[in-house]
Amino acid sequence: MTLVREKRQKQSLRVTVPSISQANSWQRLQSSPPSSSSSSSSPGIDNLANFEKLAVLGHGNGGTVYKVCHRPTNVIYALKVLRFMEEPEMVQQRAFSEVEILRRVDSGFVVMCHGVFENGFSGADGIEDICFLLEYMEGGSLHDLLRKHPMLSENAISGIARSVLEGLHYLHSMQIVHSDIKPSNLLINRKGEVKIADFGVSRCIAGVDKEQCPSYMGTCAYMSPERIDPDRWDGVHSDGFAGDVWSLGVVVMECFVGHFPLIKPEEKPDWINLMCAICFEEKREMPETASAEIQSFVMRCLQRDWKIRGTVEELLVHPFVTKFEESAAEHLFYYASVM
Template identity: 55%
Template sequence: MIMTLVIRERRHRQALRLSLPKPQITSSSHNFLNQTQRPSLITSPSSHGIRSLLDLEKVAVLGHGNGGIVYKVHHKKNNSFYALKVLNFDRNGIGFRQPPTLEAEILKRVVDSPYIVRCHAVFYDHANVTPTLQTKGVSGDLSFVMEYMEGGSLHDILQQHRRLPEEVICVLAKSVLEGLNYLHGMNIVHRDIKPSNLLVNEKGEVKIADFGVSHVVEGRFEANDMNAGTCAYMSPERFDLERWGGENVDEFVGDVWSLGVVMLECLLGHFPLIGPQQRPDWATLMCAICFGERLEMPEKASEEFQSFVRRCLEKDWRKRGTVLELLKHPFVKRNSCCSNKVMRDYVLCR
């Protein structure tokens, strides 16, 4: 009974923190408002000759989410395929967890890692934005021309195969760790590592995508920023800063927790932290992540896999494994982790 009251009290207190903050007006937003009404190229990290959205022909819808749509598009001039992510700011003023222009700023930085989905160009169009949205720092629709990943997402692969063998999971783990090492080295916390944000191309290469809730760490820790992301993959300190946080929380190890959840999900074939009959709502996830007992690993899991996941899923962030430590872990030092062939075979046989 006492535990129930504590959980209920924490739930109500934490629910207040989950309210969406109003987007802040930034200098970048003001600059966007002064642009012309025609969709224009605002940044071109690696343009591949992409100078206009008019050169792109929509082929198919790849997915929806986070206020936008992702299309497969064909570039008529260079005869290449790309993924076009369009963030739509509607007239009702439905906000985002942070100014969408921040995602564009982050994508301008992450241009030279083989473990991050590459952004080739970013366009914006504010022709349909109301004055109300403009006062909130929303400058218009943003369109991101991204590298096209033929194999789809890890979520798609799990839908097809349900579970993956360890020789595939170790390739996946190593690639994500390399991507996180690159991001963290640039003071970027991804904050939304999950199967749908891990994409695979026809070569079997795994890359991190979607920086819609990512954060650039610039000294002072901001407690309000901890709630961005997908609840199911959040670390304990992001759910309950009072119990699991403390002073000087290392924001980067939240990404490590998320990776551990994804790896265990790949082996089990289902989300690992709650039972199949439990509803994955906020309260259930918070109880499981913050108060759940020690994880029971499947008997078939190797000792190396179990050790790796346990290092990721330490509830106390101070004891959790770091990206650099885990890159040296025996699980990702296996011979099979040196090649993308196993992952490629899984992608190609779909």
């Protein structure tokens, strides 16, 4: 959606929101802004009173994501508002963990965070929020794209895989495990670029207790065997990096077959069926129309034994990723432009 269209529909898109407090921006949650953000680059970007909510982009993980406009510059951002409602201690722990991660990351393959605010919006119950001011990705999520185009070309899927691998390579080098790679956490901009988002269940493994983020947190459909059944698959000794690779393999396969690939379309995606499919059943075969390259890529990602699963470094030079390097961006741009 262009800025002209956004301005024309602005009145109809406006939603009722609580009053905005101007206090405590950038305080207590972090001692300094994230490396990827700059509150001085745009006037008033460190003050939530300068933003207007235009629409709701999505819900999930205890929060709501809004499309907002920065009035002084007319620049569009996404604002993730996390409420401390049920289980406030767990939500707070996850929020502060996410803040710590967002302070550190700065990559073209990760959605940029421009600021983190506390006491931004307060509801009638007096419960305060934490707000994340994020880069706005015009194309929405890969989940949104797959609803319009359930089956993507191998060229486009290759570009998605390469972007996610580049993002994971960066995050893993920072000792960050994402833990929730799935279509709704992979966002697309108007250029067709794919970036990793949502660090609500992510964790830093360097000098941090592994139990800070329990293995069951995240979306179970995309979880690796060692996370779902750590006793059987030696998950206790896994650093978590291989789990992100498994999740990417499921995403790649889903993009090709047009539905969640580990269970049959008619099966109910409940915990029992998912656990059995991920940990015990025979591997789902790729359709005969799949090239040898994508079949090999998926096989390397979906090795149940995490110790022999493909690594990010290996997969970045896999033939499926390198074969379509010149044309992948164009194909993905096409899908993003016709959403």
